[in-house]
């Protein structure tokens with residue numbers, strides 16, 4: 001299976017994974033196994049899908065493991081959609097979201113945590129694609145997966161800091177559940193932002209930006225005061241603060257930003273870059289990794305970025321890359337010892353497939369992600 005841009009996917013190609021559109025009931029737009037037709041391509045294009053996973057000869061045998069299995073994603077989508085719906089109702093009645101209203105969210109955090117733990121902390125390759133239309137729900141779920149994985153490694157290494165400023169390594173499980181809840185709800189305040197601004201395809205005006213920047217505080221206001229952990233609220237309120245003080249809502253810097261919010265900031269930005277949005281198509285994983293690494297010490301906590309580099313694969317299985325000698329290749333699997341040196345299958349003439357682990361060949365490196373050529377250019381091996 002491989003990831004290919006929609007523009008380049010051939011009619012007749014078999015979809016390797018379900019295509020999700022973030023429907024509240026978790027039903028995919030198209031199912032794995034369906035063959036692409038001009039009508040399906042148009043449907044995908046209209047839904048804001050810029051790339052799909054396909055099964056083809058060149059990628060035969062390449063397994064793409066989603067970070068979150070389809071069942072968990074469907075359950076999570078329903079729970080997040082339910083919480084958003086309940087907030088929407090509550091807002092019109094002047095009430096706030098109570099923890100009882102989101103019992104389902106806690107179950108979702110536990111499920112996602114289970115999956116991440118079961119994968120043995122393996123490098124994360126978010127293989128899940130969803131449309132820009134369903135962005136908010138899917139974004140919340142993906143940010144939760146990335147943030148929990150970061151949190152798990154970060155706490156194991158650095159511990160957490162209590163209110164006396166002491167470092168602790170106990171009660172990590174409880175810590176992770178709270179972090180997960182904060183991640184799932186981090187953007188709930190966007191319900192208070194008019195859709196015209198939220199979904200605007202072009203640049204926001206300064207006035208629109210000012211409204212957009214109210215969403216962290218609006219989010220905290222939506223959580224019923226005394227019943228929520230202050231840490232969940234810290235994630236919601238502070239996920240747009242930046243390490244150097246350039247963020248919002250208050251321009252806090254460094255350690256004045258809660259540890260959990262510093263983790264959430266990295267997960268949020270990474271997922272925003274690598275997801276299809278209404279105003280920007282998804283960029284590949286390595287662009288997201290580069291942006292985070294470049295922001296280390298300025299936008300993001302350098303300790304969190306160090307952990308990020310060790311858990312998020314810049315070149316996940318199924319992606320097409322260009323090697324330093326100009327040859328193109330498909331990533332077969334990620335080497336956990338060096339995430340930027342995966343095992344690859346060189347793309348050549350049919351029948352000439354050659355696989356090499358970049359870990360074993362120091363002369364070879366990945367130069368970058370292959371920009372998708374025209375749709376008429378078939379890929380052969």
Ligand SMILES: [Fe+2]
Pocket residue numbers: 186187215239240
């Ligand atoms: Fe946000």
